[in-house]
Amino acid sequence: MNVDCHFHVDETMLTLEKMIEGMNKHNVSKTALIAPMNETMFEVDSTFQHNLQSFFRFLILNAPQIGLKIYDGLVKDGYFKLYGNSYKIFTKPNNDIVVAAIDRFPDRFLGWVAVNPLIPESVEDVEVYLNKPGFIGVKAHPFMHGYSMEVLDPVAAMCESKGIPMIIHLSSEPDSFKYLPEKYPKLKVIYAHAGLPFWKKLWKFVKDQPNVFVDTSSDYLNPSIVKKVVEALGYRKVLYGCDGPYGMKKFNEYDYSVKKSWIESLQIPDNQKEYILGKNFLGLIN
Ligand SMILES: [Zn+2]
Numbered sequence: 001m002n003v004d005c006h007f008h009v010d011e012t013m014l015t016l017e018k019m020i021e022g023m024n025k026h027n028v029s030k031t032a033l034i035a036p037m038n039e040t041m042f043e044v045d046s047t048f049q050h051n052l053q054s055f056f057r058f059l060i061l062n063a064p065q066i067g068l069k070i071y072d073g074l075v076k077d078g079y080f081k082l083y084g085n086s087y088k089i090f091t092k093p094n095n096d097i098v099v100a101a102i103d104r105f106p107d108r109f110l111g112w113v114a115v116n117p118l119i120p121e122s123v124e125d126v127e128v129y130l131n132k133p134g135f136i137g138v139k140a141h142p143f144m145h146g147y148s149m150e151v152l153d154p155v156a157a158m159c160e161s162k163g164i165p166m167i168i169h170l171s172s173e174p175d176s177f178k179y180l181p182e183k184y185p186k187l188k189v190i191y192a193h194a195g196l197p198f199w200k201k202l203w204k205f206v207k208d209q210p211n212v213f214v215d216t217s218s219d220y221l222n223p224s225i226v227k228k229v230v231e232a233l234g235y236r237k238v239l240y241g242c243d244g245p246y247g248m249k250k251f252n253e254y255d256y257s258v259k260k261s262w263i264e265s266l267q268i269p270d271n272q273k274e275y276i277l278g279k280n281f282l283g284l285i286n
Helices: 017-024 047-062 064-072 096-104 123-132 149-162 176-183 199-205 221-232 257-264 272-286
Strands: 003-008 031-036 079-082 085-088 109-115 133-141 166-169 189-191 212-215
Touching: 003 272, 031 096, 047 064, 047 221, 109 123, 123 133, 123 149, 133 149, 133 272, 149 166, 149 176, 176 189, 176 199, 189 199, 199 212, 199 221, 221 257, 257 272
Parallel strands: 003 031, 031 109, 109 133, 133 166, 166 189, 189 212
Antiparallel strands: 079 085
């Protein structure tokens, strides 16, 4: 069973019906949804952008001190800045959108509770959502919401005690990927986008952490990075995800084949691909 562990709901970009259609066509049984983090964000297709993205990947891999500076520049004053455009970041994630999506397609969608720990009552909010059908864990975005990992202490302690995973998109705070696993060794952590913006350094750390994983979602990655992360961590620590609808160029035209082909084209046995495509994630949420 293939399960996408990382996708956002934003029907201004991609309707739930179209998602189900794409999932059916590409044999994805379930998708774990996250509230939108920012306003509608279509991208234009250009060679310039494509080259910029490749250059950014190269820097993060090979000259992280420069790559991290560029990364930091992507978020400023509550806006996400991409290729000269600015998109408002939502301070308070709208988890009700995910509740409604699960309500409409309970067999196909799971939910992450997106949390911004800078909002005082957020731990209580999180628990309310976790008791709703289909919710499996907590999403935190220290990069877009701009905070240091210690701010996640109460949420992380709660998730550890409940045995549920957290999925985290890291900021460039130095060594921030070590904080939660060292303080909450039983906490299940998934670092989004193969652990962006740390990649190699993070993989070295994650390799020996029994409860830490990465996902392969988003256009921050490409087939070569996915290959590298699987080589570095092995197939049991890597989870398939898309991070759609981000990266889309046109309304309702999301190409589900791309991220899945990154896994399918790996030179590993099919049964190992099955773990990446779903079994690892299902193991974390059972
Ligand atoms: Zn995401």
